[in-house]
Amino acid sequence: MTTLSAAESAALAHAREVATRARGRVSPNPLVGAVILRDGRLIAEGWHEGPGLPHAEVVALRAAGAAARGATLVSTLEPCSHFGRTPPCSAAVIEAGLGRVVVGCLDPLERTRGQGVRLLRAAGIDVAVASGEDGRLSRELISAFITHAVRQRPHVMLKLATSLDGKVATRTGESQWISSPEARDLVHRMRADHDAVIVGIGTALADDPRLTARGIDGPVRQPARVVFDSQARLPLASAMVESAREVPVYVVVGTSASPDRIERLRGAGVEVIGMPTARPQVPEVLAALGQRGIQSVFVEGGARLAGAFLEANSVDVVQWFLAPMLIGGSQAPGAIGGQGVGKLADAPRLAQLVVARIGDDIACAGRVIELPRIEE
Ligand SMILES: NC(=O)c1ccc[n+]([C@@H]2O[C@H](COP(=O)([O-])OP(=O)(O)OC[C@H]3O[C@@H](n4cnc5c(N)ncnc54)[C@H](OP(=O)(O)O)[C@@H]3O)[C@@H](O)[C@H]2O)c1
Structure with missing residues (x-):
C-alpha cells in the first residue's frame, strides 16, 4: 500500500x-x-x-x-x-x-x-x-532546510505590520506601536525561529532596534542580525553593534563604503560582508548568507528593503499584521517601497493563505514562492 x-x-x-x-x-x-x-x-x-x-x-x-x-x-x-x-x-x-x-x-x-x-x-x-x-x-x-539545500539560499519570510489602510507610520513619523502587544510577542517568537533577522539601514537608524528574541518561555537561540547598509553607516553606538560580541551582526556593504568605517565596525565585533556593487543586491546577499550556513531569514523592513526583496522575487512567505486602525493621509508611509508593479497581473499573490486573530490584530500569512518538490 x-x-x-x-x-x-x-x-x-x-x-x-x-x-x-x-x-x-x-x-x-x-x-x-x-x-x-x-x-x-x-x-x-x-x-x-x-x-x-x-x-x-x-x-x-x-x-x-x-x-x-x-x-x-x-x-x-x-x-x-x-x-x-x-x-x-x-x-x-x-x-x-x-x-x-x-x-x-x-x-x-x-x-x-x-x-x-x-x-x-x-x-x-x-x-x-x-x-x-x-x-x-x-x-x-522544513521549508528552511529544503530551500537552503535546493536553492543554496535562506528561506525568506517578510514580516510587516500596518494599520488597516496599509500605513507603517503617521505623517509625522510616529509608528510605535501600531500592532498589538500579542502580535509583538509573536514577532519575538518568529525571530527565535529564524537563523537571522534582516533590516535596512533606514530602520536601523530610525529605531535603533536590538532585533533579539525576548520574553520567550524555554531555551532560545538568538538569531544573527543582518543590516543592508551600502555605506557602512550603522553607528558604533547602536544597540546592535554594542551587542555584536554576544549575538552576531552582519553588515552588508557596497563598493563605496569607507574602509575606515568598515575597520571600526570589524573592531567592534561586526562581520562586514562586502558586495561587488555600489548597493548590495538582494539575491547576492542571500547567496552570501546561505554560504555562511544561514538557512532562514526574517525580514523586518523597512519599506524600501521590503520593496527590494519583492522586486528581486526573493520573498518565500509574507507574514502581515493588520491593526484595526486607520491612519490615512497621502504623506503617511506605506509598507512596501520601490517601484511596485505596473500591472495587476504582475502583482505577487499569496497562496495557502492563513488568517488568524492575534490580540486585536489580524495576522495574515501566505506563500509567494512555491517550495521545491522533493522527488526521487
Ligand atoms: N511597521 C513596520 O512593520 C516597520 C518595520 C520596519 C521599519 N519600519 C519603519 O520604516 C522606516 C524605515 O524604512 P525605510 O524604507 O526608510 O528604510 P529601510 O528599508 O529600513 O532601509 C532602506 C535603506 O537600506 C539600504 N539598502 C541597502 N541595500 C539596499 C537594497 N538592495 N534595497 C533597498 N535598500 C537597500 C539603503 O540605504 P543605503 O543606500 O545607505 O544603503 C536604503 O535607503 C522606519 O521609520 C521604521 O520605523 C516599520
Whole structure:
C-alpha cells in the first residue's frame, strides 16, 4: 500500500506537531518528528532536539521498545542512511523490525535523497512516501532546510505590520506601536525561529532596534542580525553593534563604503560582508548568507528593503499584521517601497493563505514562492 490510511495521515500531522517542540533550536538540522502506530493506535513519539542529539525516529523507537516489532513508523522526514554525528536511522528501523514506514518528505539533500527509503525497501519493509497535502505540509515544516539545500539560499519570510489602510507610520513619523502587544510577542517568537533577522539601514537608524528574541518561555537561540547598509553607516553606538560580541551582526556593504568605517565596525565585533556593487543586491546577499550556513531569514523592513526583496522575487512567505486602525493621509508611509508593479497581473499573490486573530490584530500569512518538490 503506497497511499496513507486516515490513521497514518493523522499520525503524520501529530509527528509534525511534536517536531515543532524543538523549533528555533535544531538548525542547521531540520525539524523532524516521528510516531509509532500499532493497530492504528499511537504507542510512542519522538522528535529531534538539535545537532548531535538523537534523531526523531530513534527517540520514538527507544520509547516503543519491543512493541515496535511489526508496527508502523510515521516520520516527517525520510530516515537517514548515512553516518553523521549519529548512526543511520534506517539501520535502527530495520533492526527494530518495523513492518511499515510512512515518510512525510524525502531527504532534500540530493546526495542522500531516496537512499533511506531504498535501504528500508531492500530489507523488506513496506514504505509509503506522502503526497498531496500530507506531503506539502511535511515539506512546509522544513521549508528552511529544503530551500537552503535546493536553492543554496535562506528561506525568506517578510514580516510587516500596518494599520488597516496599509500605513507603517503617521505623517509625522510616529509608528510605535501600531500592532498589538500579542502580535509583538509573536514577532519575538518568529525571530527565535529564524537563523537571522534582516533590516535596512533606514530602520536601523530610525529605531535603533536590538532585533533579539525576548520574553520567550524555554531555551532560545538568538538569531544573527543582518543590516543592508551600502555605506557602512550603522553607528558604533547602536544597540546592535554594542551587542555584536554576544549575538552576531552582519553588515552588508557596497563598493563605496569607507574602509575606515568598515575597520571600526570589524573592531567592534561586526562581520562586514562586502558586495561587488555600489548597493548590495538582494539575491547576492542571500547567496552570501546561505554560504555562511544561514538557512532562514526574517525580514523586518523597512519599506524600501521590503520593496527590494519583492522586486528581486526573493520573498518565500509574507507574514502581515493588520491593526484595526486607520491612519490615512497621502504623506503617511506605506509598507512596501520601490517601484511596485505596473500591472495587476504582475502583482505577487499569496497562496495557502492563513488568517488568524492575534490580540486585536489580524495576522495574515501566505506563500509567494512555491517550495521545491522533493522527488526521487
Ligand atoms: N511597521 C513596520 O512593520 C516597520 C518595520 C520596519 C521599519 N519600519 C519603519 O520604516 C522606516 C524605515 O524604512 P525605510 O524604507 O526608510 O528604510 P529601510 O528599508 O529600513 O532601509 C532602506 C535603506 O537600506 C539600504 N539598502 C541597502 N541595500 C539596499 C537594497 N538592495 N534595497 C533597498 N535598500 C537597500 C539603503 O540605504 P543605503 O543606500 O545607505 O544603503 C536604503 O535607503 C522606519 O521609520 C521604521 O520605523 C516599520
